Amino acid sequence: MDNDLVQRARWGDLAGQNWAGLVRLSFEVDEGPGTGESDATGTTEAKAAFRPMTGRDIRSRDEQEKDNRSFVESRGGRYVFTYEEPDTSAWKRKRVRLPNGEIGYRVIRPVFEGALEDLKRGTAPNGERLDGLIVYDIDRLTRDNRHLEDAIEVVENFKRPIIDITGTLDLLTDNGRTVARIVTATANKQSADTARRVTRKHRALQQAGIPTGGVRPFGWKEDKRTLNPEEAEWLRKIVHWLLEGKPISAIIRKLNDAGVTTSTGRKWSHPGLKAVVRNPRLCGYRSRQVIDIDPVTGTENKRVEIVLDAEGKPVIGQWESVVSVEEWEAVTEMLGPNPEPGLGHNTRKYLLRGTLRCDRDGCGAPLRVRKAEKSRNKPEGYFYYTCPSSGSVPSGCGGTKIGGPETDKAVSMMVIAKHQEETAKRQAEPEPMTWDKEEELTRVNEDIGDLKQARKARIITAETYFTQLAELEAEKRRLRNERNRILRSKHTAERAPVDLAKTWNDLLLSEQRAYVEDLLLAVLVAPAVGRGRPVRERLTPMWRPKGEQAEASSQDGSE
Incomplete structure (x- = not known):
């Protein structure tokens, strides 16, 4: 047939x-x-333009x-x-x-x-x-x-x-x-x-700055023009918390614990909150979502950009703004316009995991957490920080162990004292309120773009590409962290300094970790010698240089 x-x-x-x-x-x-306006729900022009x-x-x-x-x-x-x-x-x-x-x-x-x-x-x-x-x-x-x-x-x-x-x-x-x-x-x-x-x-x-279709943005009423007073106030709090260095995981916890949901009635997440904060709508600018293609990997990267008029000036949207342009620019600079590779929100359950290192000669391994055996008659939940043995990954000497709760308390007291010391110095000698390395950061970004084009054209090998890319990305992060530190100082100068001694016990673990990582590169733990030696005497803090402070907390806050 x-x-x-x-x-x-x-x-x-x-x-x-x-x-x-x-x-x-x-x-x-x-x-x-x-809709041609980006929002936290992922609505874009393309989705709105094509419909049954x-x-x-x-x-x-x-x-x-x-x-x-x-x-x-x-x-x-x-x-x-x-x-x-x-x-x-x-x-x-x-x-x-x-x-x-x-x-x-x-x-x-x-x-x-x-x-x-x-x-x-x-x-x-x-x-x-x-x-x-x-x-x-x-x-x-x-x-x-x-x-x-x-x-x-x-x-x-x-x-x-x-x-x-x-x-x-x-x-x-x-x-x-x-x-x-x-x-x-x-x-x-x-x-x-x-x-x-x-x-x-x-x-x-x-x-024309006209708000169009899509899901109602958080902070505004259904007309997308009039502010929702309660949600708008939460947005202002979120921006101020980020400028103060509060990690994004702690902010999400506060929102969810308070029963504050997104405009679609869902709990907050890291991507959703960052999308809301990065949206220029907060300061009154009209925006749109743009998709860039990485020339090397071919992957899509979505970003939000401000709509410019014929004179190259930002288009003002036909809605009420929540924060000032300066505040939005500052928090966007601190978060970064898009996610940085390799940075994830902090999910660790112990204050000093990743910070403590063995101080025995030739070791230097990061200490792990091990719960106390029942035979030791320790309180419920008691744990130790221990150096891993030589056969584990990562390898250590296995010869250093220290009580976890006592170490947490001792390091917390160090961090509180150091924070108060740095606060007093900043009040006596204010940080400079300008940053003069914008051209240097621009050149680094251009070098990264040129490097990607060279790899796409097969002018350089993959080994050369990834080696140089790592160096340029590290320099980019260093410059951005330096700029973010100045921005943070600028926007917190008029606020009363945080009394960390009074608020420490009320902070979430992620917030405490942000302060620890902001101030400390590591804490060296010496092996125990004899009985009864105070925990404090076994600890050697390695403070982060002043120019690098705020790096860890800004990273934790950005992702």
Whole structure:
């Protein structure tokens, strides 16, 4: 039968044949209301610009299937299966990695591609024999010429007919295939023209500072213009806490403990809170989301940028702001515009895990936590900081052990005293309120960009690339941490200094760790010598140089 399937389909004779239908609900460009403004929910222009058009210009899923079935059965065939493509665009391309490793853009339609493969094999997903594929019209089949050629290949080379009901699709003859190519190219152009109009419309809305579709942003009412007083006050607190150096994990704990939820009623998370704080909407600027492609890895990096007017000035949004531009810029500089690689929020359960190191000659291994055995009759939850043995990873000498609670208390007293000392110095000798290394940071960023381009062009080896990248990234972090320290000093100068001695026991563990890592590089723990030696005498603090202070806490706060 295979040899005459195409010829019989041309005559309208489907007797004895098994057919499947492809039902696609359009997900093409919609010129209705959309959004060009980024928000914490991930809503973007693209998502708003492409939406189902069912009920306006195409037949519904049930209608398409009914028409397909009726057409096949009226000509003597059996309708055995329906391929469904809900909310699928036959035109919009997505970024993919090609078989040769390069990055390309393709229309992604796994159901359509699966249907063609089934048709080649002659077997439907339900096990029935499959002789042909029917669609309502050519628009339901494809608007992409590459996919059209795949369909033509099935008809020409595998002798499996693909037809439509309306008569606009004819892949069964040479002339019909030529017309189909023209019709598909025209449909593709129509989609591109509509997309261009939608893009122009969203740009006009952006330039006017008009808030558009998407989920209600936290801090504003449903009109996206008027402040929600309670949520706006929480936003101000969040910004001030970050400027004071409070880690983001502690802020999330405070929000969740207070029962404060996102605008969608969910608990706060690190990505969600950072997206809210980084959004220029807080200070009244209109923004949009931009996707950059890394030239080396090919990965997508999303970022939010401020919309600029014709004169290059930020567009002011038509809504009430929450914080000043200066405060928003400061907190954004401290967090960084995007996540830094390798920095995660602190999930450790012990205050000094990662800070204590063995002071025995030739060791220097970081101490681990080990709970006390019941035979030692210690209080519930008592633990030790111990040097790992030589056979473990990381390797240590195994000869140093110190009581955990006593060490935590001793180091806490050191940190409190050091913090008060540094606070007194800052009050007596205020930090400079300007930073004159912006050009140096700009050059480092340019060097990183040049390095990536060189690697993409295969001018340098992977080893050279990653070695130089690590050095440049380290220099970038150093400069940013220096700038963040000055910004923090500037925005906390007018506030009363924190009395750490009074507030220490009320802080969350993550907040206490932020102070420890802000001030200390490490604490060396000497082996015990004799009984009764005070814990304090075994500890040697290695204080972080003044220029590096705030680095650890800013990192913990940024991720």
